[in-house]
Amino acid sequence: MKKYVVFMLLLFLLLNSPVYSAPSTPNISSEAAIVIDANTGKILFEKNINKKLAPASTTKIMTGILAIEMGDLSKNVIIDKETPLGIIGSHIALEPGEILTFEDLLYALLIQSANDSAKAIAINLSGSVEEFAKLMNKKAKELGAKNTHFVNPHGLDEENHFSTAYDLAIIAKYAMKNDTFRNIVNNYKYKIEKTNKKDVPRYLKSQNKLMYSNEEINVDGNYIPIKYSGANGIKTGFTDNARYCLVSSAKRGEQELIAVVLKASNMKALYTDTHNLLNFGFDNFYTNKIAYERQFIKNVKVENGDKAFVTTVIDKNLSAIIPKGTNSNIETKLNLPDKLKAPIPKGRVIGNIEYLIDGKTLGTANIIAAIEVNQKPLPAVIDSKSNNFILKKWWSWPIVLFLIWRSYISVRRYKKRKKRKRRKATFVYSKKI
Structure with a gap:
């Protein structure tokens, strides 16, 4: 009877013990996607993360990094004649001769996703779009983005302009460590005051709907707002070739995640995939301080x-x-x-x-x-208080023997000198007699 009771107890404990099972992976419809821990860079989920794709305006993350690291935000910039030429897509209608602060151009770049602002920043810092692209590629390689090549600062479709979900994630991870960049992308509105060419202010608004939109999407069978709890950036993108792209960031408590979605088929699919990625990270992992x-x-x-x-x-x-x-x-x-x-x-x-x-x-x-340890000085052979020999260590004996030997030699030399003097004195005295 006792064995039966013990057996049933063990069976009960076994059946009711919590067993860890791997989390189910998120359903992602987009061409490529990734979610990483923003602090460590650990990959939590991946799909085609090294596939080279058009990044569209997520390119502007790199442009923003260089603008902050190389530029002076308080500086006034005079827009040249070349900047407005050939600009399509999102812009803030910059005019030749218009004067704006570098900071205004940076906000227009990262919030409004203004292509003319991107071009103005590139020309201001490097003299040309081509030279600025070289700096972008150099920085990308420094950050470990090995499958990225930029041709322009705005992300409009061009041959040989590409990146990957993984590369954009590590570029974004680096960018979010910069307080200026982080503060800008954490906003979705900005106002540029009147300029010498514009009589009214410009009101900018981000296309990153994770920050504010109540428009609903279907996530796991539930219709919920696009706005995501804890969202704090980063950058959207769209071109005919790239389709819908988003590099996003969200923080809850000590845990912060970065997600990248490339080539989503439509806007709702973009945000559904992003929600699924971020939910997967927050639901299945936690940040723990281990040291x-x-x-x-x-x-x-x-x-x-x-x-x-x-x-x-x-x-x-x-x-x-x-x-x-x-x-x-x-x-x-x-x-x-x-x-x-x-x-x-x-x-x-x-x-x-x-x-x-x-x-x-x-x-x-x-x-x-935690502390400094200096080399120990040579120990004294003679105790200064008692004038007695300290011979507790083996290496004290050679020192003592050396001193005795030197004393013996000195005494012998002294006796010899004294003996020679006596002989010389006797010789001189005998000679006088």
């Missing part, structure tokens, strides 16, 4: 130091994105020597610590010296 700056690790022995050990700590805060429902504990792998030799400056990297879950690396942090 803290100045967190104590251990004391490491130090040879020949003025301190017996050095205290080691972690050099920075470290967060990781972790699947919800996992029963595995976070494991650590410590790479730290058993002992060190002085001197050790404060802040020196001693080793590192790796955090893992289910054998996969979540993140790595450096371990540094």
Whole structure:
């Protein structure tokens, strides 16, 4: 009877224990898509992320980065005759000779998606669209966007102008670390005051409906507004070749995600896919701080130091994105020597610590010296208080023996000199007699 009760109890616990199962992947109709953790860059979902596609106005993310890093936002810009020529699509009707601040052009670029503003920024910073495109491509390579090539600053369709969902995600991740960029794309309205060529203000509005729209879309069988809780950017795009594109960002608590959708068939499909990507990230993953700056690790022995050990700590805060429902504990792998030799400056990297879950690396942090350890000075052989020899260490004996030997040699030399003097004195006295 007891065995039966135990068996039934174990069966009950087994059946009612929470079991982790992989989350169902989102249904994405667009040509390419990705969602990543904005802090770590970890890919949470992907579809054709390295396929080269026309990026349309999501190109302006790169233009905005360079404008902020290279330009002076308070500077007045005089629009040249070339800028308005050949501009199609979204614009703010810039006129030759018109004077605007560089900041106004930047807001027009990122909120209104103005193609003439993009061209004005490029010419102002580099002298020509062609030269500015070289800077765009250089920056893309620096960020790791290896499958991207820009020909213009606005994203209008041109041969050899392409990017990928992955590349746009890492470009956006970099851009959102810049406070100026982040603050601009977190707005969906902006006002440009009257200029020397315009008698009325320009009122700009973003096409990123995640920020404000109550228009409804069907997500998992439910009709909900396009406006997304926590949305804070970034950039839409559309051309006949690229179709509907969106690079988006949303933050909830400590967790922030970046999603990219390329070549959606229509506007509603674009936002449905974006909702599905962001929901997938927020519903199935969470951000956890796994290490803290100045967190104590251990004391490491130090040879020949003025301190017996050095205290080691972690050099920075470290967060990781972790699947919800996992029963595995976070494991650590410590790479730290058993002992060190002085001197050790404060802040020196001693080793590192790796955090893992289910054998996969979540993140790595450096371990540094929290204190300075100087080299130990040569110990005194004679105690200054008692004038007695200190012979507790083995290396004290050679020093003492050396001093004795030197004293012996000195005494012998002194006796020899004294003996020679006596002989010389006797010789002189005998000669006088």
